[in-house]
Amino acid sequence: MERKILHVDVNNAFLSWTALERLKNGETVDIREIPAVIGGDEERRSGIVLAKSMKAKICGIYTGETLYMARQKCPNLQVFKGDYQKYKEYSNSLYKLLLEYTDKIERYSIDECFLDMTEYLQGKNILEIANEISKRVYSELGFTVNIGISSNKLLAKMASDFEKPNKVHTLFKEEIEGKMWKLPVKELFMLGRKTVPKLFNMRIKTIGDLARTDRNLLFKKFGKHGNLMWEYANGIDDSEVIYKPEKPKGIGTSITLPNDIINLEKLEEILLELTEQVCFRLRKEKMLTRSVNVQLRTKDFIDFSHQGKIDFLTDSTKEIYKKAKELLREMYKLNTPVRLIGIRVDKLEDENEAQMSLFENVDNKKQGVLDKTIDELKNKYGYTSIVRGTNVKNRENIRKSKIIE
DNA sequence: TCTGGGGTCCTAGGACCC
DNA sequence: TCTGGGGTCCTAGGACCC
Numbered sequence: 001m002e003r004k005i006l007h008v009d010v011n012n013a014f015l016s017w018t019a020l021e022r023l024k025n026g027e028t029v030d031i032r033e034i035p036a037v038i039g040g041d042e043e044r045r046s047g048i049v050l051a052k053s054m055k056a057k058i059c060g061i062y063t064g065e066t067l068y069m070a071r072q073k074c075p076n077l078q079v080f081k082g083d084y085q086k087y088k089e090y091s092n093s094l095y096k097l098l099l100e101y102t103d104k105i106e107r108y109s110i111d112e113c114f115l116d117m118t119e120y121l122q123g124k125n126i127l128e129i130a131n132e133i134s135k136r137v138y139s140e141l142g143f144t145v146n147i148g149i150s151s152n153k154l155l156a157k158m159a160s161d162f163e164k165p166n167k168v169h170t171l172f173k174e175e176i177e178g179k180m181w182k183l184p185v186k187e188l189f190m191l192g193r194k195t196v197p198k199l200f201n202m203r204i205k206t207i208g209d210l211a212r213t214d215r216n217l218l219f220k221k222f223g224k225h226g227n228l229m230w231e232y233a234n235g236i237d238d239s240e241v242i243y244k245p246e247k248p249k250g251i252g253t254s255i256t257l258p259n260d261i262i263n264l265e266k267l268e269e270i271l272l273e274l275t276e277q278v279c280f281r282l283r284k285e286k287m288l289t290r291s292v293n294v295q296l297r298t299k300d301f302i303d304f305s306h307q308g309k310i311d312f313l314t315d316s317t318k319e320i321y322k323k324a325k326e327l328l329r330e331m332y333k334l335n336t337p338v339r340l341i342g343i344r345v346d347k348l349e350d351e352n353e354a355q356m357s358l359f360e361n362v363d364n365k366k367q368g369v370l371d372k373t374i375d376e377l378k379n380k381y382g383y384t385s386i387v388r389g390t391n392v393k394n395r396e397n398i399r400k401s402k403i404i405e
Numbered sequence: 406t407c408t409g410g411g412g413t414c415c416t417a418g419g420a421c422c423c
Numbered sequence: 424t425c426t427g428g429g430g431t432c433c434t435a436g437g438a439c440c441c
Contacts, residue, residue, distance in 0.1 A: 046409045063441095066407045109441045194437050224415065225438080254410065301408070307434065342410085382424095 254342025
């Protein structure tokens with residue numbers, strides 16, 4: 001049976017939500033109506049565009065470019081900071097509204113959801129429902145969305161990307177040729193800046209060109225990714241709407257340093273603080289790891305990473321930091337100024353399942369008691385309330401930006 | 406000019422074994 | 424002097440997404 005999938009995408013999410021928040025607080029200018037962007041912090045060397053208004057877009061500003069470039073294109077540009085906590089609240093309010101239509105919702109990101117409406121239509125017309133959702137989001141929540149309708153996730157997502165803002169589009173199988181094939185190939189989901197020039201060299205310029213290219217040729221040239229892009233160009237996608245919350249497969253954090261650092265001890269101090277954040281989240285998820293990965297970025301934007309294994313499953317800050325420090329030292333032979341440092345834990349295993357099957361491999365030294373006590377205090381009084389002694393002097397350096405995406 | 410942070414998935418190539 | 428080949432496991436790095 002053919003599925004009925006919706007993709008709901010908030011228009012200029014961070015900017016729209018910031019606009020609403022400002023209006024709520026008595027500001028009179030709606031920043032959606034002027035050339036404006038949400039940007040990172042230039043002093044912390046994260047000065048990039050995170051979201052833009054329509055007027056900023058008309059100036060040629062795009063997401064991810066530097067604020068410096070954006071100002072060149074649009075001298076009267078207004079730049080605002082984001083508030084991730086607030087964004088989460090707006091995202092939750094959207095999710096709650098959508099739950100009135102189906103519980104089969106995949107929260108793809110903070111501002112995008114897939115809905116599997118197949119079993120919930122009850123004879124109703126999918127286009128009418130999409131229009132109703134669109135109107136209700138605007139009247140009840142105050143921001144606009146684009147909604148794409150199709151029989152799979154890929155096509156629904158492509159559809160929601162058509163004309164914006166505040167629009168509902170369909171892209172059913174029979175519409176692929178008319179609506180999607182004429183688009184430039186870079187518009188296709190999963191075709192990024194590295195692949196597009198290669199396709200161009202093969203004289204593949206539109207999604208239609210790609211769809212009509214020999215599948216085996218693409219496989220030979222691009223491997224699995226070639227296969228995937230051919231399927232997407234032809235509107236083929238069987239993936240399910242994942243509506244049950246999934247456990248994370250990895251947890252990581254990283255920070256761009258306000259200044260390049262060349263001193264190993266300094267880097268270790270920062271790494272400890274990052275490790276604490278990661279382990280706090282790891283324990284919150286009730287997951288264990290034995291795989292640790294440390295990443296460095298040099299001042300020239302070259303990335304390095306090393307990963308290593310711990311002999312047992314653990315969530316202990318001490319054990320994970322011990323390994324992380326080892327990895328950092330191993331790598332630091334480069335002796336080059338470091339711009340970014342990060343840590344992530346991978347191949348996570350559920351605490352309960354791990355203890356059942358692999359109990360002899362779990363870290364059962366009682367070290368966990370201290371971590372637990374610290375976690376409880378952090379939960380009660382806020383994350384920054386408790387700091388290991390050595391971290392205090394770094395706190396100013398690396399206070400984290402709350403912005404993502 | 407300056408270039409975020411948090412994820413997932415894939416692949417090339419090295420180590421090791423038979 | 425010539426240096427197989429297949430399989431598995433692992434890591435570093437890269438591509439892509441929002």
